[in-house]
Amino acid sequence: MRSKRDKLFLLSLLPLSLSLLAILIISIITMVLKSVDALQRFGFQLFASSGWSPENEAYGLLAPIVGSLTVSALAVLTALIFSLPLTIMIAEYLQGIVRGVVSSIVELMGGLPTIVYAVWASQYLVPLLKQFLMEPLHSALPFIPLFSCRPVTGFSILAAGISIGISTVPYVTALTLEAYQSIPSIYREACYGIGATRYESIKIMISLAKPAIVASLILGFARALGETTIAAVTVGNSMYLSSCLFAPGYTVAALIASQFADAYLYPYAESVLYVSILIVVLISVALSFYGSTTMIRWRSRIIV
Amino acid sequence: MFAVEMNNVSVYLGGRQVLKGVTLRVPYNTVFVIMGPSGSGKTTLLRVINRLIDLTEGARVEGSVKVLGFDAMSYDPYELRKLIGMVFQVPNPFPHLTIYDNVAVAARINGVAKSRREVDEVVRWALERAMLWDEVEDRLHDYPHQLSGGQRQRLCLARALAMKPRLLLLDEPTANIDPVNARKLEEAIVSLKDEVTVVMVTHFPHQAARVADYVAVLYDGRVVEQGPAQQLFLRPTTDIAQKLLRGEM
Numbered sequence: 001m002r003s004k005r006d007k008l009f010l011l012s013l014l015p016l017s018l019s020l021l022a023i024l025i026i027s028i029i030t031m032v033l034k035s036v037d038a039l040q041r042f043g044f045q046l047f048a049s050s051g052w053s054p055e056n057e058a059y060g061l062l063a064p065i066v067g068s069l070t071v072s073a074l075a076v077l078t079a080l081i082f083s084l085p086l087t088i089m090i091a092e093y094l095q096g097i098v099r100g101v102v103s104s105i106v107e108l109m110g111g112l113p114t115i116v117y118a119v120w121a122s123q124y125l126v127p128l129l130k131q132f133l134m135e136p137l138h139s140a141l142p143f144i145p146l147f148s149c150r151p152v153t154g155f156s157i158l159a160a161g162i163s164i165g166i167s168t169v170p171y172v173t174a175l176t177l178e179a180y181q182s183i184p185s186i187y188r189e190a191c192y193g194i195g196a197t198r199y200e201s202i203k204i205m206i207s208l209a210k211p212a213i214v215a216s217l218i219l220g221f222a223r224a225l226g227e228t229t230i231a232a233v234t235v236g237n238s239m240y241l242s243s244c245l246f247a248p249g250y251t252v253a254a255l256i257a258s259q260f261a262d263a264y265l266y267p268y269a270e271s272v273l274y275v276s277i278l279i280v281v282l283i284s285v286a287l288s289f290y291g292s293t294t295m296i297r298w299r300s301r302i303i304v
Numbered sequence: 305m306f307a308v309e310m311n312n313v314s315v316y317l318g319g320r321q322v323l324k325g326v327t328l329r330v331p332y333n334t335v336f337v338i339m340g341p342s343g344s345g346k347t348t349l350l351r352v353i354n355r356l357i358d359l360t361e362g363a364r365v366e367g368s369v370k371v372l373g374f375d376a377m378s379y380d381p382y383e384l385r386k387l388i389g390m391v392f393q394v395p396n397p398f399p400h401l402t403i404y405d406n407v408a409v410a411a412r413i414n415g416v417a418k419s420r421r422e423v424d425e426v427v428r429w430a431l432e433r434a435m436l437w438d439e440v441e442d443r444l445h446d447y448p449h450q451l452s453g454g455q456r457q458r459l460c461l462a463r464a465l466a467m468k469p470r471l472l473l474l475d476e477p478t479a480n481i482d483p484v485n486a487r488k489l490e491e492a493i494v495s496l497k498d499e500v501t502v503v504m505v506t507h508f509p510h511q512a513a514r515v516a517d518y519v520a521v522l523y524d525g526r527v528v529e530q531g532p533a534q535q536l537f538l539r540p541t542t543d544i545a546q547k548l549l550r551g552e553m
């Protein structure tokens with residue numbers, strides 16, 4: 001039996017949580033309403049073509065949408081490359097002060113404003129990537145479509161993916177670390193109990209945590225989709241759709257950042273931008289929902 | 305020669321002394337039962353034998369522990385654990401592995417079986433010895449959460465057996481299961497004696513009477529009585545043992 005006071009307390013919490021949900025719903029409705037004009041005018045054409053010339057009423061969202069998805073996929077891959085070893089290090093190998101220092105640094109990095117990453121990426125990371133990753137890959141494997149173009153400036157889909165990936169490392173690491181550490185110790189004991197070495201035990205624990213790691217990556221993907229500043233600075237801002245990762249491209253977020261201010265000058269520009277936001281928001285919400293529920297299901301499965 | 309030989313073993317956990325100079329001897333190929341009230345240090349004692357105690361931060365062990373002829377304190381703990389199977393107080397089959405793989409992983413890690421066929425054989429053998437085979441024969445690729453609590457605990461026994469251990473540590477293996485399943489597990493334990501030495505913790509005097517060759521009574525971190533089971537059940541000398549055997553503790 002809940003006491004009356006409990007109920008009252010719960011009731012007092014309700015308006016706040018509901019209002020948050022309401023804000024989400026209202027903003028989606030607003031986006032839908034604002035999108036209607038463009039959708040009626042251009043229809044499916046909007047998603048099947050690329051190009052951006054408001055003077056001629058020519059809009060195509062294919063390049064930024066594909067760009068957003070590609071950049072986020074690369075970002076998640078990058079985040080995984082850093083997050084998994086970090087998680088294992090922090091959870092299994094580091095101890096005492098060192099462990100505290102490393103986890104605080106990761107946390108601190110998560111708190112940095114993204115403009116810091118954006119500036120750092122454009123000044124240092126992109127040139128390095130161009131010289132040490134893109135150019136070697138292009139000369140070694142030019143027949144692979146993804147590597148088929150010569151990197152010109154370095155600002156590209158790949159650059160944006162890796163830069164955003166690095167900025168999401170703290171977020172993804174926090175999620176994977178939390179999942180890893182929430183595995184009940186009885187399973188670690190089971191590993192050592194059957195004679196596993198530390199390495200074998202970590203392998204078993206990671207495979208146990210796999211659904212949670214995948215969920216973390218999905219949540220990371222959703223976050224990378226919305227990343228704006230870093231994308232705008234590193235992606236190269238080109239509406240041309242290319243199969244090559246070293247070519248400049250666009251993401252929806254970068255497109256909005258660069259076009260929104262002037263959009264009111266043209267009849268459909270603003271509405272088209274709303275369509276693009278709507279797409280990204282819907283994908284994000286769906287992925288976040290899927291990621292969180294996967295995480296919850298995983299947790300209920302392993303807790304005894 | 306004894307399978308386990310403890311001399312004056314003390315364990316400190318977070319500054320608290322949990323075992324206080326335990327001395328005991330477990331002869332080979334016997335079932336050695338440890339009894340004692342909750343919190344008396346039974347689990348801790350088992351964890352000293354296979355050095356899982358190392359996983360507990362701030363744990364300190366004093367005294368000498370010999371296991372299967374090796375000095376457990378100085379021997380490589382990973383090598384030591386390969387000789388020792390353990391079934392835990394809480395059933396802990398790996399939730400992400402199938403019934404088959406839960407057993408197979410133990411065989412593979414210990415190099416007991418390599419080829420697919422060898423692994424198949426060991427898995428079957430272990431499940432049979434754990435008295436589980438008949439119930440899971442046609443659902444080896446189900447997951448542990450689809451099993452009952454008692455089946456899960458027997459799966460853990462099968463996993464421990466698949467290591468082909470020489471020593472088996474059982475921590476209240478029937479604590480959470482019904483009498484029928486408990487009896488099955490007891491049968492399995494007794495039938496194992498020819499191949500392994502068993503050290504088992506239990507709360508149930510009747511169970512102890514059914515399976516034990518030797519009994520040690522632990523109270524507040526001390527062994528207050530130990531000896532052959534019959535002798536101890538007929539003439540317990542200490543007050544604590546008497547109460548415990550009557551189920552009043």
Ligand SMILES: Nc1ncnc2c1ncn2[C@@H]1O[C@H](COP(=O)(O)OP(=O)(O)OP(=O)(O)O)[C@@H](O)[C@H]1O
Nearest residue numbers: 317318320322341342343344345346347348349360
């Ligand atoms: N990590 C720990 N840190 C500090 N004290 C601990 C720790 N683990 C166990 N203890 C204490 O050590 C004592 C012995 O614990 P142990 O788990 O060995 O008891 P037990 O005999 O197995 O009890 P039960 O029958 O309830 O399983 C208990 O008093 C417990 O509170």
Ligand SMILES: [Mg+2]
Nearest residue numbers: 346347393475
């Ligand atoms: Mg215990």
